[in-house]
Amino acid sequence: MLDLNRSDTAVPGDGGADGDGHGNGRPGDDGPEGAEPGRAAGAAAAPAPAPHHVPLRPYVIAALLLCAVYFLYSSLRYSHFQSPSWDLGIFEQEVRAYAGLRAPVVDIKGPGYLILGDHFSPVVALLVPLYWVWPSALALLLAQSALFAASAVVVGRTAQQLLGGRSGLCVTVAYGLSWGLQEAVKADFHEIAFAVPLLALVCRALLMARWRAAVLWSLPLVLVKEDLGITVAVVGALLAVYGRRLQGLLLAVFGVFAFALTVLVLIPAASSAGTYDYWTKIEQDGGQPVSPLDSLLGVLDSSVKIEMLVFLVGITAFMALRSPLVLLVLPTLGWRLLSQDSNHWGMVWHYSAILMPVVFLAMADGVRRSRGSSRPWLAAYANAAVPVATAVAVALTQHLPLRDLLRPETYRTDARTDAAEAALEAVPVGARVETDITLMAHLTGDRTVYWIGGAPGTAPDVVALNLDFGWSAPIDDPVGYARQLHPEARYRITREAGPFVVMERTTPVPGND
Secondary structure (H helix, E strand, O other), rough: OOOOOOOOOOOOOOOOOOOOOOOOOOOOOOOOOOOOOOOOOOOOOOOOOOOOOOHHHHHHHHHHHHHHHHHHHHHHHHHOOOOOOHHHHHHHHHHHHHOOOOOOEEEOOOOEEEEEHOOOHHHHHHHHHHHHHHHHHHHHHHHHHHHHHHHHHHHHHHHHHHHOOOHHHHHHHHHHOOOOHHHHHHHHOHHHHHHHHHHHHHHHHHOOOHHHHHHHHHHHHHHEEEEEHHHHHHHHHHHHOOOOOOHHHHHHHHHHHHHHHHHHHHHHHHHOOOOOOOHHOOOOOOEEEOOOHHHHOOOOOHHHHHHHHHHHHHHHHHHHHOOOOHHHHHHHHHHHHHHHHHOOOOOOOOOHHHHHHHHHHHHHHHHHHHOOOOHHHHHHEEEEEEEEHHHHHHHHOOOOHHHHOHHHHOOOOHHHHHHHHHHHHHOOOOOOOEOOHHHHHOOOOOOOOHHHHOOOOOOOEEEEEEEOOOOOOOOOOOHHHHHHHHHOOOEEEEEEEOOEEEEEOOOOOOOOO
């Protein structure tokens, strides 16, 4: 078993099993590539990474436990029809299309809608082999759980190598329970699940002075989501700060080029509108134009934004601020704070998940740097920072999604769930169905699914509604509402179960008479 009290002073690259050999370029060396940026002249050198050999087993066990917890939580929400948005259905339609070797058309966004014209995330095609084995939205939730858990191995082992002692597993716990990951698990599957371990590997490579690895792990980020090209450019800037100016410059140019290519060329080319729609999140507020100056002045105009920023660094006991690595959060924070959409500002949804590996590895670097500080109070605090961060993560969990796993009612099936199951059974396999969020992700595996009101002229075979969904106006006449959506067709109710109503078309498909 791992001796967690061990505090060798050997560094990675001296023949340890981790395989991070990097010659004389590791942080803490006196050479130009290993010099620590930002350290005052004459300050004590930061402690060398320790120990050089970190057994993998404890971190794999921790990752398996985290994966099980994440998947248990997300699968329970799925089975109880608690999906918070249409995103899980969207991503399953995308993966299903790739699995069928078809273009990624997502009918939920509109009949025939090519999803690459919305966000540029071809990386989700990597889920195809898993989807062939398990064609279900649950496969996507399992993949996300595994990717998040895998990132915990990278973060924890890197912290152990940098700090020694019991730091690694403490950081693994703090990271695994961080609010950014918990909220992402609650928000169902999103493409950023791939960015989380990639960013962990990028940060690890930077901290271990494995410059080529940092470049190579950065490159796939541009296939995860279009905005991450700017994050790649910041990785290049960090390489330049660490002394790798040519590599850094080339990577920064690549990142900016990839961002420009995707938002100005690739996405508009795939979009029926011929534009990148998400510019409006910054340029408009409720349909009203917002000037660039007003957007900039409004960056910190909400307590929700400030709270998110405080908690972002607070979960690291504020030690992340001691590392240049924390600069990697700026691109994502930039567009979120400039956005006029309040969903982007706070601690909910999945937007902060990609920041978690960055801030926790920045914390490890900050602690390492601060242990050798000439200021006694800072050196003393650095020794307490990891336990503090772990305590904060555990305490915050009492107010975060995973707390529900400790509540017996989380595991119970209620009348609403039974009613939803009955409604699903009334929708024929292979049917074209128009529905709301509640049933959506349960239908996308073997039906063609449209968003309610988003498929005019299609005359779907089935319209399935949750009357308690939260409509702007109550639906008292479901059949009349279906006729309003599709005046070219007629529908009749075939199943009523609790708040759920399933209606089938009684007239032929228009044009097929």
